[in-house]
Structures are given as structure tokens and as C-alpha cells.
Amino acid sequence: MTLATVLPVLWFGVIGFGVLMYVLLDGFVLGIGILAPFAEDEHQLDHMMNTAAPIWDGNETWLVLGGAGLLAAFPKAYALLLSTLYLPVLLMLVALIFRGVAFEFRFKATRAKPAWGAAFALGSMFTAFAQGVILGALVEGMPLNGGKYLHGTFGWFSPFSMLTGIALVFGYALLGSTWLILKTEQRMQLIARTLTRPLVLVVVAFMGLVSAWLPFLDSRIMARWFEGGHFWWLAPVPLLALANAFALWRAAMREGRDAAPFILTLSFFVLGFVGLVLGIWPNIIPPTMSIWDAASAPSSQLFLGVGIVFLLPAILGYTYWSYRVFSGKVASDSGYH
Amino acid sequence: MDALLLSRIQFGFVISFHILFPAFTIGLASWLAFVEWRWLRTRDDLWRDVYFFWLKIFAVSFGMGVVSGIVMSFQFGTNWAVLSERAGNILGPLLSYEVLTAFFLEATFLGVMLFGWKRVSDGLHFFATCMVALGTLISTFWIISANSWMQTPQGYTLVNGIFEPASWWAIVFNPSFPYRLAHMVLAAFITTCFVVGGASAWYLRRGVHVEAATRMLKLAVAFAAITVPLQIAVGDAHGLEVGKYQPTKLAAIEGHWRDEGAGDGMPLVLFGVPDQLQERNAYEVAVPRLGSVILTHSWNGSVRPLTAVPASERPPVAPVFYAFRVMVGLGVLMLVLSFASLWAWRRGTLGHSRWVLRGWNWMIPSGFVALLSGWYVNEIGRQPYVVYGLLRTSDAVSPNITAAAVWSSLIVYAVVYAIIFGSGIWYILKLFRVGPVRQPPKDTQGGEKTPARPLSMPDEHVDTHADGTQGARA
Secondary structure, eight states: OOOHHHHHHHHHHHHHHHHHHHHHHHHHHHHHHTTTGGGGGGGHHHHHHHHTTTHHHHHHHHHHHHHHHHHOOOHHHHHHHHHHHHHHHHHHHHHHHHHHHHHHHHOOOTTHHHHHHHHHHEEEEEEEHHHHHHHHHHHHOOEEEEEESSTTTTTOOOOHHHHHHHHHHHHHHHHHHHHHHHHHOHHHHHHHHHHHHHHHHHHHHHHHHHHHHHHGGGGTTTTTGSTTHHHHHHHHHHHHHHHHHHHHHHHOOOTTOOHHHHHHHHHHHHHHHHHHHHHHTTEEETEEEEEHHHHHHHHHHHHHHHHHHHHHHHHHHHHHOOOHHOOOOOTTTTTTT | OOHHHHHHHHHHHHHHHHHHHHHHHHHHHHHHHHHHHHHHHHHOHHHEEEEEEEHHHHHHHHHHHHHHHHHHHHHHHOHHHHHOOOOOOOHHHHHHHHHHIHHHHHHHHHHHHEEEEEEHHHHHHHHHHHHHHHHHHHHHHHHHHHHHHHHSSSSEETTEEEEEESSSHHHTTOTHEEEEEEHHHHHHHHHHHHHHHHHHHHHHHHHSSSHHHHHHHHHHHHHHHHHHHHHHHHHHHHHHHHHHHHHHHHHHHHTTSSOOOOTTTOOOEEEEEEEEETTEEEEEEEETTHHHHHHHHHSSSSOOOOGGGGGGGOOHHHHHHHHHHHHHHHEEEEEEEEHHHHHHTTOTTTTOOOHOOOOOOOOHHHHHHHHHHHHHHHHHHHTEEEEEOOOOOOHHHOOOHHHHHHHHHHHHHHHHHHHHHHHHHHHHHHHHHHOOOOOOGGGGGGGTOOEEEEEGGGGGOSSSSSTTOSSOOO
């Protein structure tokens, strides 16, 4: 066991953690945007946005950490992934721009207010879709020959990646609706509750469809699930996910326990993510680029790893503190005083 | 045009837009920390009004910096895959440290700064402001370190064409880093200073917000009178460093094509039209020996001329040459204005001297233009290399992107940035028109659960009080 063997494994964990944090935290903010069309008026959209306004920027930063961390720890994967997925990444970035500035501009605008509301909704939707497409393309795999990518500019375009794109839009919407149950009351909360049950059904259906499709992909990333008896010790993951979805379904309409649906959605996402990561491991880009192929020099991974050990707990600490500062229900008239 | 040239245009475009906002917010964050500190110490409500006024402008600028910055963090992978693969070992950890030590700090405490006014104590709110200001400076530290390493690389070993770190100390504290860091931080502070002073002068010329504007203008004048001369000194030292490590860049800055005769010293080319093919300057206006004095601090010294290296090793001279003169010219104007303002202050005419106020007003964009010019000198001057002397820009571009794909992204970025930054600047201008209006005391601002959003209160819709009168809150 040398540093060059162990460090990439640890870094796979760190990058995975960063991406998961991003998916969970920006997921619910993007979900609010995806659900924006269900706001009955501008006032209600103000309310929805105000539940996330103080924290969205920190949530989005996990994406930047994912990008920079990938460059630091797995530069070959960073280079290959982003240059082959040029157009979906472009779509994601542009959509993120509109979503992000909408938080500032919409509250500054008078006549243009509905336009920035639309920018918020469409920006969130296309960000989610592009991220789903990127995920789908990654799972499908990037065939290489002598380090060169075999497919062209549209190599990522496939029925499967379109499916994962749409699936993630609904997935984030579910995070958004349960967040709103947690953070709002009365009319707004009722809207969120009413949306949650159908979303649970749709998301479970998409997850089943994607899972059923995986064994048939060329990348065979789920092959391990059915080989050499792995199935039995991996089986708890999908079973737990199903149980989790059932509990979420029941919690969605139950009055009084407003945090439960959101927490159950978070754990549902964690289980789906774990299942996916177990399938991809030990590749970072299926079907052939392993974490050791893509890893940077041990001195790079070590230098940053030392910082991570101290800084990540600090970041999680003050992030937790800021959520505490803004905890509790957000009143519907917030931002109006 | 091929994917390489288009990628270069795109990178230049997105980073030029991006840098304007961090440059402004680096200075603004420290300014806000100063203003809030004064309010805490004096409890003079005028300071609080000034704080909230700049806080709104800060929020919009910071937002635009964030969204254009995310584009930057993926740009290396999408368009410069070979650079990422070869230098990722070194640049990746530096950029990741920027995220870990600065971006999270800024983003999290910005939320408290903007929305936590009534949820945390005054002291804690001030702490949040300080953390944001600290975050902007830490961010500058890492990104300038990464850029400087690409300008003056050291502390690495080359293994199969890949830069592997050998000494992180040598990498982070590479030779050009201290100069560039000092130059950039001062540039950001000066940029903000001229916006603060310029806006104040504008209010004074119109006779609105007089008390706040006078206070801010005096601070701007004092700050400029100290930092502008300091910046000129730092720039001079930076120039000497460039002469040592990147002599070809310095020769391009000076339009210095070939050596003079022995003992003649080097002239200072004030103006000319550099001609890359003919290897000379047309219409040259030069002062004998002044180049030697400035660049080598001696009477006979000289720097290595452009023709000492093959044409394929030279940067495009004209843009470097012109951009440098724009930067220095603006620096001189800033110096003149700050000393003239000091003089007016001494004579007690600062608040109503027409020419001084007009000067500050006109100089509002000066910091931004000077800063961009300086970066053009830095970045065009290092061509044809992206890692100086080691990796050519033409070898760093992604191999698997097509010209059509980069055309489409370039057009998309141009359109989107025009909309976003056009709107953003429009909203900032509207905030300037409203000016620092009176804020209500803390305990009358809304209900218990309200996240006190100082920047989005509908009764302060920024176009409703264009006359800048006080008491805007209904």
C-alpha cells in the first residue's frame, strides 16, 4: 500500500462528498426555481425565493469545489469530462448565471420583475437538466482509444442521457417542494405538500427506469451488481431506497412534522447516490479511466488533502451556523419590511 | 478561425468581464468593514446609512462576480484540457485552496451580511462583514499565486510533459507573486476608492446627500493620496521583476526592438506605432536614456531587446505597448487628481471646487480601465506561452473541441453577458441615483421572522427616488 494507491481512494471519497453536498444543497434551491411556475403570484415567488436567499450562494460553492477539486486530484478526468461535454457544460453554466443573478436582480427590478422570475425558473430547470445529462453521459461512459475520446461534439446525446436529464429536474423539484414544506406555512406550505406526493411517484418511477436501463449500457457500470455474489451485500441499498420512498410518501401530507419530508428526501438522494457511486467505482470515468489512471501526483493530493482535513470541518461548522441563524419558518411578508 | 483562436478570444472575453467585479468587490468589502466599524464605534447613523447604501451595490456586484466566476472554474477544462492535464497537478490545488479558504467564507458570511442584520448582534454582523472582506483578500492571494506561477514557474519537475510539484513553498511563493499580489490588491482598492470618491463628487455637484458625500470624498482623497504613489512604486518594482524573469515582455512594453550603441543607454519610447513585421516603431517619440534610468535605475543600462529572440518567441507587441501606456497614463491622472484634491482640501474648497469634483466624477471608470489594461499587459505580454517558457498556448487547447462548438459558446457568452452585465450595471446605476438614504432603526424593521433584506425592499424600488432626496422610506 503506497501513497499512490491510497490517496486516490480518499480523494474519490472527498470529490464524491463534495458532489453529494452540491446535489443536496443546491438541489433544493434549484428545486424552488423548478417549482416557481406553481407560485400563484409574484408575492408568493418572493416568499419561495426568500427561503433560500441567504444561503444559496454557499450551496452553489460546492459545485466550484467539485470542479476545482477534480482538477487538483484527477486532472485527466477533469480535462476529459469537461471538454467532451462541452455543450451540456455550457448550458449548465449559462443557466446557472441566469438563476444566480435572478436572486439579486428580481428584487431590484420593477417592470422587469416577471422577466427575472422567468430567468430564475428557466435557469433552474436547465441547470438541473444539463446536470442530469452530464451525469447520464458519465454513466454511459466515454470510450477512449490511446487517451483520445472516440465520439464527437454530440457524443453525450442519447436517449439515456435525455432520460437522466429529465429525471434530475423532477428529483430537484422534490427536494424543493419538501424544503418549502419545512420553511413555509399555510397556503404556501399546502401548495408544496400537494406537489410532493406526485413528485415522489414520478421520481421513484424515473429511478426504477434508470436502474433497469443501467445493465444494458455499454459501460456496464452496474455489471458488478450482478457478478460474483455482489448482489447480496449490495441489495440493501435499493431496498432501503424503496422503504425510504414509502416513508416519504406517508410523511408528505402529515401535519405537524414539517421537517420529515425534507429529511427523507435527503436520505433518498443519499441512497441513490451511494448506489450510483458503487456502480462507477473504481472508475472515475467509465468504462476504462480508473481513479488511479486519472490521479494527480501524490504530492498534489497530499498537499490539498492536509488542507481538506482542517478546512472541511470548519466550512461545515460555519455553514451549519448560518443555517441556524436563518432557521425557522420564513414569513410570507419577508423582504417587505 | 480555428478552435484555438476562438478559445483564446473566449477566455479573454469571459475573464475580462469577470475581473471587473472581483476587482471592485475586493475594495468594497474592506470599505464596508471600515464603515461598519466606524458606525459601531461612533453610533453615528450616517455611517449606517452609508453602509447600507454600499452594501446594496456590493450585493449586485458580488452576485455578478460569483456567476461569471463559475464560468472561469470550468473554462480550463472545457477549452484548455491540455493545460489542465499538464499543469493540473499545480494549478488544481491552488484553485482548490481558493475555494476552501475563501469562496465558502465569502458566500456563507455574505448571507449573514445581507440578511442577518436583525438576526445577529451588531458585533457578530460586523464580524460577518470582516469575514467577507478577509475572504476576498484570501481569494486574491491564491488566484494571483496561480497566475504568477504560470508567469514565473518554479518548484516543479517535468515528468512525461506533466508538471509535478517538487516544492509547494517555491510554487506558491514564486518570484513574481509578491509584486503581482501587491499590485493587484492596491489596484482593487484604488478602483473602489475612485468609485466611492467619484460617486460622492457627483452628489456634491448636484447638492444631494451632502453630509455623507463630503465625508466619503475626504476619505477617498486621503486614501488615494497614499495608495496611488505607493502603487506607482510597487509598479516600478514589478517592472524590474518582469525585466529579470520575462525580459521579452518588458521589451514589448517598452517597444524596444534592438540595442542602442554601447554606452548610449536606452531611450524611453513615449509613443509610437509598433510594427511587428518590420521590427520597429513608426512615428516614435522617445526620450534618450530615460529608459535606462527607469528600467535599470542606471544611466547606461539596457534590457534585452525583442530581436534577441526569434519572432516566434515574441508576443504581439502593439496591444502590450498601448495597454501599458493607458495604464500608466491613468495612474498619472490619478496622482494629479489626488494631489490637486489634497491642495483643495487644505484650502477648504474641496466640497465645492468645480474642477476637482468634475475630475473625480470623470475618473469613476479610471480604476477599471487601468486594471484591465494592466492585465492585458500581463497576459498578452506572456504570449506565446501559457506556462512561461514551457508550455505554448497553442499546445494547451482541448484537442477534442471543434471550431463550431467554440463559435456557438462564444456567441452565447457574448449575448448572455451583454444581457446580464448590462442589466447589472443598470441596477447599480439606479442604486447610485437613490444614494445613501436614511435607514430606520433596527427595532422598527419588520417582524420577528423577517430576514431584513436591506437590498430588496419594494418601498425602496431604486427608480422611485431619482431626485436622491432623503427620507425615501414611506
